[in-house]
Amino acid sequence: MEEKSSLKNLLKDEERPYDCNTTGNGTDEPFLHNTMGSSVLSLNLNNSGQPLNQMGMLRIKLEEAKKENEILKTMLTKVNEHCTVLQNRILFEMQQHQLSPSVINKNNNHESQGKIQDVEKPMLHTRQFLNIGDCSSLSEGYTEKVEKKTLDRSLACEKKNIVEGEMNTKIALHEAKCIEDQTSEVTCRRAKVSIRARSDFSLMGDGCQWRKYGQKTAKGNPCPRAYYRCSMGTACPVRKQVQRCFKDETVLITTYEGSHNHPLPLAARSLASSTSAALNMFLSGSLTSSVGTTTLPNSPLFSSSLSSVSPTAVATFSHSATCPTVTLDLTQPNNNNNYLQFQRATTSHPFFPLPLHDHPHQGLPLLCSKVPTFLSPDKNLALVDVVSQAITKDPSLKAALFSAISSLTGDSQKNSNNHTPHSKSSSGYDPCSKMPAIPPHQPCSTELI
DNA sequence: CGGTTTTGACCTGCGC
DNA sequence: GCGCAGGTCAAAACCG
Numbered sequence: 001m002e003e004k005s006s007l008k009n010l011l012k013d014e015e016r017p018y019d020c021n022t023t024g025n026g027t028d029e030p031f032l033h034n035t036m037g038s039s040v041l042s043l044n045l046n047n048s049g050q051p052l053n054q055m056g057m058l059r060i061k062l063e064e065a066k067k068e069n070e071i072l073k074t075m076l077t078k079v080n081e082h083c084t085v086l087q088n089r090i091l092f093e094m095q096q097h098q099l100s101p102s103v104i105n106k107n108n109n110h111e112s113q114g115k116i117q118d119v120e121k122p123m124l125h126t127r128q129f130l131n132i133g134d135c136s137s138l139s140e141g142y143t144e145k146v147e148k149k150t151l152d153r154s155l156a157c158e159k160k161n162i163v164e165g166e167m168n169t170k171i172a173l174h175e176a177k178c179i180e181d182q183t184s185e186v187t188c189r190r191a192k193v194s195i196r197a198r199s200d201f202s203l204m205g206d207g208c209q210w211r212k213y214g215q216k217t218a219k220g221n222p223c224p225r226a227y228y229r230c231s232m233g234t235a236c237p238v239r240k241q242v243q244r245c246f247k248d249e250t251v252l253i254t255t256y257e258g259s260h261n262h263p264l265p266l267a268a269r270s271l272a273s274s275t276s277a278a279l280n281m282f283l284s285g286s287l288t289s290s291v292g293t294t295t296l297p298n299s300p301l302f303s304s305s306l307s308s309v310s311p312t313a314v315a316t317f318s319h320s321a322t323c324p325t326v327t328l329d330l331t332q333p334n335n336n337n338n339y340l341q342f343q344r345a346t347t348s349h350p351f352f353p354l355p356l357h358d359h360p361h362q363g364l365p366l367l368c369s370k371v372p373t374f375l376s377p378d379k380n381l382a383l384v385d386v387v388s389q390a391i392t393k394d395p396s397l398k399a400a401l402f403s404a405i406s407s408l409t410g411d412s413q414k415n416s417n418n419h420t421p422h423s424k425s426s427s428g429y430d431p432c433s434k435m436p437a438i439p440p441h442q443p444c445s446t447e448l449i
Numbered sequence: 450c451g452g453t454t455t456t457g458a459c460c461t462g463c464g465c
Numbered sequence: 466g467c468g469c470a471g472g473t474c475a476a477a478a479c480c481g
Binding site for chain 1: 469470471472473474475
């Protein structure tokens with residue numbers, strides 16, 4: 001963020017007079033003292049009014065930065081408040097869902113069943129996609145199903161045990177457990193978020209520290225693919241692949257996989273939450289139709305970061321049995337609607353845009369307050385639940401999307417902030433990049449001051 | 450000296 | 466079974 005970098009420059013500039021003062025080079029040197037916890041600069045002016053003008057400018061900048069900080073804090077507070085509201089709503093809806101199945105079974109009410117199915121389908125699908133790394137975060141409906149299945153299996157095995165003996169039961173239980181473990185492991189391991197963005201740098205900083213563990217030249221692309229592992233946490237499973245597009249070398253493809261097992265920088269969490277909410281909403285509807293498009297406008301959080309990279313993002317959802325992948329393409333040419341466009345597709349139907357701009361704006365109260373709905377009202381209600389659950393319960397997608405989106409913000413920061421010092425990777429070997437590389441770790445652009 | 454990068458070797462999955 | 470391609474490992478080199 002420009003504000004942050006400008007503030008850093010401001011602080012650096014403020015440090016210089018202080019250093020001069022500590023060297024004791026004369027009485028005319030500026031000095032610094034603290035008042036009420038804030039730094040106040042005083043200058044003795046003998047020669048000209050230029051330092052005074054500079055100080056005035058600096059103070060103005062400082063005031064602007066403070067105002068920006070207040071705005072960001074207010075936004076963060078609002079996000080937290082709405083998160084609490086959504087959590088309460090989730091609890092309320094969950095309580096209602098616990099009552100509904102018996103009623104549905106007794107009355108055999110197709111309409112009600114349809115509604116429940118509408119709720120559960122997105123949940124299932126969301127889980128299928130969201131299990132990037134943390135399998136503990138299951139959608140409630142799905143969890144109940146799995147638990148019930150497991151219970152049924154256990155009961156069946158208990159009966160077997162009576163007839164066939166204890167040994168067979170143990171084997172059956174073991175097999176059932178293995179199947180479940182394998183299933184979750186596969187889905188956890190494979191889900192990916194891929195970002196296509198134009199970048200002058202060979203890496204996109206994203207607020208995390210990455211350690212390169214391999215490089216490979218893929219067939220059909222002379223640019224080598226670099227493999228990075230998150231080094232922020234101990235044994236963090238998150239990995240990313242970085243590769244330039246062969247057809248357009250200005251396009252950098254960054255693929256994230258896994259879920260951070262450590263606290264993420266507070267910086268871009270609000271952005272990640274809004275992004276995950278948007279993408280969850282986009283994803284949650286994809287079961288009922290295999291292809292489709294939804295559009296998301298630039299929320300305040302989006303517009304402050306993503307729009308600086310590209311006002312229009314096309315998200316392709318490719319879904320196979322074991323490897324669901326969301327590709328955010330920020331290289332698409334701008335259109336005039338100023339909307340982030342998320343496009344949903346399967347691998348067999350790469351792109352199939354639907355006219356969704358005309359739907360009324362509904363959805364989440366804050367983060368998606370301007371999100372146009374693309375489903376029926378009752379389904380939209382279900383989506384709200386899904387989005388809420390996804391945000392609050394599934395850190396895996398949040399983490400992956402955080403990494404992905406914060407890459408964009410970090411990238412945008414670097415594009416506008418070229419004075420950022422380069423680490424050795426900038427001067428190191430980077431056969432893929434024809435431009436200067438940037439360090440794997442960059443301060444997050446959305447970090448609150 | 451510790452962390453990171455480089456790079457050849459090795460492993461694994463998949464298609465034929 | 467074999468070969469290929471992608472992904473990972475790990476030792477050496479590098480750097481601050």
